[in-house]
Amino acid sequence: MLEVGQSTWRHLTLAQRARLLGRLHATVSASAEEWADIAATSKELEPGHPLRGEEWLGGPYAVLTALEAYRTSVRALAQGESPLARVRTDAAPGGRLCARVFPLTAIDGLLLSGYSGEVWFEPGVTEAEARRNAGLGQLTPTTPAGVGVVLGAGNVSAIPVLDVLYELMASNRVVLLKVNPTQDALLPVFERALAPLIEPGFVRIVRGAGDVGAYLTTHRSISHVHITGATPTFDAIVWGPGANGERRRRANRPLLKKPITAELGGVSPIIIVPGEWSTADLRFHAEHVVTMRLQNSGHNCIAGQIVLLSADWPQREAFLDALRVAYEAAPRRSAWYPRSDEKLQGAASDYPDASWCADGTRALIEIGAGDDATALETTEYFAPILGVVSLPGTGQEFLDAAVAHANEKLTGTLGANLLIDPAAEAALGDGFERAIADLHYGAIAINSWTAFGFLIPTLTWGGFPGSTLQNVVSGMGVVHNALLLDRVERSLTRGPFRPLPRSVSALAGPGRFSVLPKPSWFVTSRTGATVSEGFTRFRMDGNWARLMGTLVQAFRA
Template identity: 35%
Template structure:
């Protein structure tokens, strides 16, 4: 659940006193003129060579990086945090850091297509999977990745029987782009600045469509900076921007000049667009399959994100790291991410369960509350908390000045009909569910079954397990079966699935198989700079006790200079920026 472009959310949140100014809503005549320019530009874009498209992206990359400090400052002000504080690091990584990497890898892909006919994938990066298909390592791709992300790995599973067929599929994907064109409407997300930009990159350079980006009201303040950064595309009629609320979104969705639609938002937004307002008439349309919109539609609609903590025998340090891993993912961006963990799954009889939950609560207690800046968060928090059994929820911090307390709800029964299983709590609520499993192998069967069947969404999930236990052949095989069984687009092993989101090279979206009638976390893949055509899922992994710890983990010394240096390396992977990152690490 993220920014809605068709429905209006609650407005009870305080907008910080020094918050950035939001652009005025676009007028109908401005929208018509923008669509006219895009319709004219679509054919010109179709005729561009791969090298010409890459040169456009290289120009955008330089401009985007130049404007990144201003984007970070605006994002901090909108979230009520000091741009000079450690919290600015979140903005550097989730905004410019991810964005410039995606721009760069799309440019590299197009340059490789111009030279080789297909994106470059080294033979050593492709491995057959035991159950069929291939695993393609998309990070690390080079020495710079190995320095930036030591011991972290991102693999894309593809339904392809041979590496040579993989290259053929990628080459055919680009050839299709040179024969098709059109105008895509991107309804942007409001919680993270990079989401809308990555959606535009995918629609333009992986699908071959020029784009109209409708900014979410929640972060529309970034729009003017995006327009300046993307001026090489805007000036040529390949990209345009729109601002406003539900009325502007509805006008654009129904416009005949729009050929395709991408939605990043809530499932309610999706259903309103496809089936109409909530009520009996919507359900009748859904049953009859009478769509209100028949254009091609892709979407990313959030998730009740689970973390499965394997009930192994942890050392004290491993147990502490496991807790920091979960809480770090939960705290980032004040819990307003579609990849934020919402449900911890444990084993009821695990001897270390009480100690693990105590470590979770200790970390939450030690963390200052954040401004609950996202529209509708307070109302959703109250509505979901009202469904929790009295006395079960634990609160850390006070509700005041727009802040909400970190809230932990342990011990929910896996057999219950808890609304927190079916509604993404896009706010600061974390739950825990113990399943009945007598050992780690049984847990790796029951845990995936529970989250697949009882939790809403198919976007991402995590598994935490000490690496030394994977020397046990039975447990290692059980983990492999569990990763395969988890019906999610991205699965993380001891690593936040957000790493897969941020790579740009990996497809991002809900697990394949959703429909317009039951979209779950969405339809289709985004990002996907390497143009995979038969992706099944993305798997990211890291050692539980790897060093250095991820920058989002609590208890780790973090500062904006480090995250800015990591972002700079993504924009321009050079020895100079490696040295800058190393210096930031030791400061």
């Protein structure tokens, strides 16, 4: 059926594809409430739990915004215009081109006030080249690319659907999606939500364990493999399992004979740049760090795992005190992902002096002088485990040391986070942007969290370029990328250091003004579930009256 669908797909005009994306928006909207409910329940979040909003944002919201963005790009191409035509570009450090890809609409600027997103191209890419090549597979829509298999992630429900959309839009590949066993309960929802793609044979969805995935990757009808998961799974697919697979890897004799792309995880840093922070700043960003670790119970490929802190910051102890309080106080929930118990036990074994918080369900590991941070820096725990590593210096000296430490000591290149107050950033000047350029991660979040970049469809998502089959690090290739940009190096998000009302100070000095109080995705937001659902429903139906009620709830966070 997919081979027939491949022929049909290549005969669709760009205008027809845009209308198809509109139909998908309707079917995803119709499935959204059930989608979010099943996803939350499968993660042991019962009705009324304050964290159920995570499943609205990480499920239907992410897909709806992606569909809107892809449809805008395809419509532009259908009219003979580049998806980048109305996007402002300027220079970035190191001979790079920067495209300011968020916000592009007034509603984005309202719902995510004070936040912005940008894409940095590889050094040497010109503005003319970037605009000319924007569109990828949709520039040659009649050229077939075969059938791809997507091995779906099991932690965030939007990921497999977003990966399917990217295969179709960026590569003109029809898709066989194998859902992860953790999402089997969502299979009927996915089938209804993606019915406009399934009925004509553009997508097929199957379920099964690892043996099914292994069979599909080697099937003669499959021309391309995409996986979101962990490095060991990638290596088993490419080289084969066990000792034989390792021998093939060393000899560069891959078992897989077809192209593969992958989004894999890593150990994500949270760099705290020293500055003069108020008590409210310390408390807010302690909750920010806790959110980076505990959202989805830590089962995120870009969950912040290591706080890089200045040993010479006068407010170091005050920040750590605020972090300990916030880590203990965050809402309780279970570590639901398979093998989480093993990860928690491994951390307990590696660091017997760790502090166990929230009735022993989450660990805070503070590396002291003479302690070995190797396990913390090289193991993606994928569980509620947060570490703190101290480095010498302040100002530019500390920032450069933290960047070097992240690049050289931490496993992975998927996402890095930096928190810096506006005065400190202004004092660093060009040195700050140079340090960002030196930070080799595919997603960088400044006063935001890299998951924010995951949710913005016009940004790219993937590890830093340069990975190989033998050393895949955090993956190969990118996804999301709804502007269909070519030769992208990384994506950045920037947010307000202070929420409303303290963001008002940015109107008369450095920093970013925001009309938002505590963001709805903070695990400590009192109204996060209500606001996240409300934002999703607005993406579904554009009901401004109901949105006003949601914004009122946002101010009660």
